[in-house]
Amino acid sequence: MLPNYQNFRRDFLIIFVAAFFLVFSDFLAILWMGLISKFPRPLIQHLLQTLGFLFLLRSVFTRQIFFIWLLVLFFFSFLQWICLSYYGSYLSPMMIFLFFRDFREVIESGNSAGAQLIKPFLMGAIGLIIWNYSYLRNKVLPDSHPWLKGKIQSSVRALILFSILYPIPRTYLTGHTFGKQAKVQELSSVNFYGATSYFLGKILPAKISSSLWAHSSELSQGGSHPPSVSLLVGETHPQRHVIFILGESLGLRHLQLFGYDYETTPELLSLHKQNMLMFRRGVSGGVSTDVSIPMLIQATHGPEASTQVATQEHCLFKLAKRNGFQTAFISVQTQENLQHIINFFCNTELDYFTVGDNSKTIHGESAILDEELLNEAQKLSWDKPQFVLFHQRGSHSPYEMRYPPSEALRTVEKTDSWVTQNIKHYDNSIKYTDKNIAKLISWIRSQTKLPVEVVFTSDHGELLGEDQQWGHVILHPVAAEVPVLYSPSNAPEAFHFREIFSQQGEWVSHQFVSHFLIHLMGYNLLSEYPEENKNYFVMGADLDGLGGFMHVTPQGHGLVRVKE
Numbered sequence: 001m002l003p004n005y006q007n008f009r010r011d012f013l014i015i016f017v018a019a020f021f022l023v024f025s026d027f028l029a030i031l032w033m034g035l036i037s038k039f040p041r042p043l044i045q046h047l048l049q050t051l052g053f054l055f056l057l058r059s060v061f062t063r064q065i066f067f068i069w070l071l072v073l074f075f076f077s078f079l080q081w082i083c084l085s086y087y088g089s090y091l092s093p094m095m096i097f098l099f100f101r102d103f104r105e106v107i108e109s110g111n112s113a114g115a116q117l118i119k120p121f122l123m124g125a126i127g128l129i130i131w132n133y134s135y136l137r138n139k140v141l142p143d144s145h146p147w148l149k150g151k152i153q154s155s156v157r158a159l160i161l162f163s164i165l166y167p168i169p170r171t172y173l174t175g176h177t178f179g180k181q182a183k184v185q186e187l188s189s190v191n192f193y194g195a196t197s198y199f200l201g202k203i204l205p206a207k208i209s210s211s212l213w214a215h216s217s218e219l220s221q222g223g224s225h226p227p228s229v230s231l232l233v234g235e236t237h238p239q240r241h242v243i244f245i246l247g248e249s250l251g252l253r254h255l256q257l258f259g260y261d262y263e264t265t266p267e268l269l270s271l272h273k274q275n276m277l278m279f280r281r282g283v284s285g286g287v288s289t290d291v292s293i294p295m296l297i298q299a300t301h302g303p304e305a306s307t308q309v310a311t312q313e314h315c316l317f318k319l320a321k322r323n324g325f326q327t328a329f330i331s332v333q334t335q336e337n338l339q340h341i342i343n344f345f346c347n348t349e350l351d352y353f354t355v356g357d358n359s360k361t362i363h364g365e366s367a368i369l370d371e372e373l374l375n376e377a378q379k380l381s382w383d384k385p386q387f388v389l390f391h392q393r394g395s396h397s398p399y400e401m402r403y404p405p406s407e408a409l410r411t412v413e414k415t416d417s418w419v420t421q422n423i424k425h426y427d428n429s430i431k432y433t434d435k436n437i438a439k440l441i442s443w444i445r446s447q448t449k450l451p452v453e454v455v456f457t458s459d460h461g462e463l464l465g466e467d468q469q470w471g472h473v474i475l476h477p478v479a480a481e482v483p484v485l486y487s488p489s490n491a492p493e494a495f496h497f498r499e500i501f502s503q504q505g506e507w508v509s510h511q512f513v514s515h516f517l518i519h520l521m522g523y524n525l526l527s528e529y530p531e532e533n534k535n536y537f538v539m540g541a542d543l544d545g546l547g548g549f550m551h552v553t554p555q556g557h558g559l560v561r562v563k564e
C-alpha cells in the first residue's frame, strides 16, 4: 500500500504546531511572570528536543494517544508554572515529598496565594482551549497510521515507556542524581519529570525506610537544633542598606585576620584597627556550594534544612522585600555555575538580578574577576534601602584564575612544588578578595547618606592538603571552617548590632549569619544566641541529607569531627 501523503503532511504540521506550542507557552509563561532572566529559555535547543520527542511519539502511537501525550506534557509544564509563580522556583523532589506529607498546609498556603496563581492558571486555561480545539478538529479527521509498522512500532513503544520509567530504578539502585536539582534553563516539563523520577527513586524509598515521614528521623534526633528566628517586625522599613557579600571556597586558615603568617588581609585588618570590622570563626551549613547557599538564603542549618528550603519561609529576599527593601542578587559566577542554586532563591522577590556571562569562560571555567561586582553595584540606586547579595567567585579552584597576576602577594616559582604553587595561588586569591571587599564597602558608603551594614561569609571552606585532601565537598571539618565578618556603620542604631555581634562566642554558625542579616532588616531576633550547642551539624553534598553529614565541634582555633 502506498503511504498516505495527505495524512503524512498533516502529521508533520501537527507535530510542528505542537512543538512550537509547548516550547513557546513555556517561554511566554516564564516571561509573563517576569522570571526570564533567572530561567533563560534556549528556544532552539528546546524546539529541537521537543520536535524529536514528538516525532518519536507520533511514529509509534495513534493520533488519539499522541494527543494524550501532548496533554500530559502540557500539564507537567503547567504544574511547574504554578510552582514558579508561587515560590519563584522549580519544583524539587523534596517539595513533592512535602506535598504528600503536609497536604493540607500546601492547599491552605495555595489559597492565600490565589492572586499569584492567576497567571499560570490563565496560561493553562488558554492552553487547554487550544488543545481541545485542535483535538476536536482532528478527531473528525481519519486517523493516519503511524509511520513505523508492526514489530518495530511496538518495540519502539516499549522502548519509550522503558526509558521514561528507567530513571526511577536507576536513581534507586545507583544513586544517580538525575532530577535532584532542577536546571534553570531546562524546559519546565522536563524539570517536572526529573523531579518526579528523583522523588520516586530516592526521596520516597529513603523516607519510608528512615520513617522521616512521621517527623522523627534518626537524622533530626542526632542533629543540633539551632535557634529559631522570630519574624515579628521590630522596626518598620528601616532606613539602611544591608549588604551581604558571599565568598567562595574561602577557609579560615589562610587569613591574616585569623593569625596566618602571610599578609593576605591587610585591608580587613586596617578596617578592624579603625573599629570598623568585627569577625568570628564560622561553621558553614554544608561543604558544597549547592547545599550551603540555599541554606544561607533560606536561613536554615541542620538536618531538616531541605524542608525549610522547600517552603522558602525565611527566604532573605522575601523578608527584605516585605520590610521595605529593594532586593538584588549580583553574582560573578556564571549561569552555568549557578544553574542548580538560582532555583532555590525566592525569585519572585528579586528586583535586580545579574549573573556572569556563560561565554566569558576559559576551558569551561569562568574568567570573570570579582572586581566586576563593583561595576554592577554602580547600576543600583543607593538612595533607597537596598538588600544586596554580592556573590564572588573568590578562591574557587583553579586558584590561579581568581586574581590578576599584578595583584600577587607571593611569587609563584617554576621550581615550587605543586603543593606550594597551589597554596601561593590560593593566598594570592585571598589578598585579591581582601582588596575587593574593602573597595566595595568604601564605594557603597561613598554613594549614600544611609547607614551601610555589611556582612561577609564564605559558602564553605577549602582543604589545602590537610590530611592529604584538597578542595571541598569532602566531609572534613576544615571544609566547614569559614570567616564571618561584620562591618558596622557609624549610625547610632548600629551600636545595638555591634553588641549582638560581640556577644557571640568565638564560633558562630551560618544560621547565625542569616539570622543576623534578618535582624539588620528590622526583624526581631529571638535571644537564643550565643549558640549554646557547640556541636554543629554540617551537611554533605546533598541538601536532603542523603549525601551524608557530620557533626563538628571547635577545638583550639579549628574544628574537629565529633565521633557519631
Ligand SMILES: [Zn+2]
Pocket: 248, 249, 288, 289, 290, 459, 460
Ligand atoms: Zn562553593
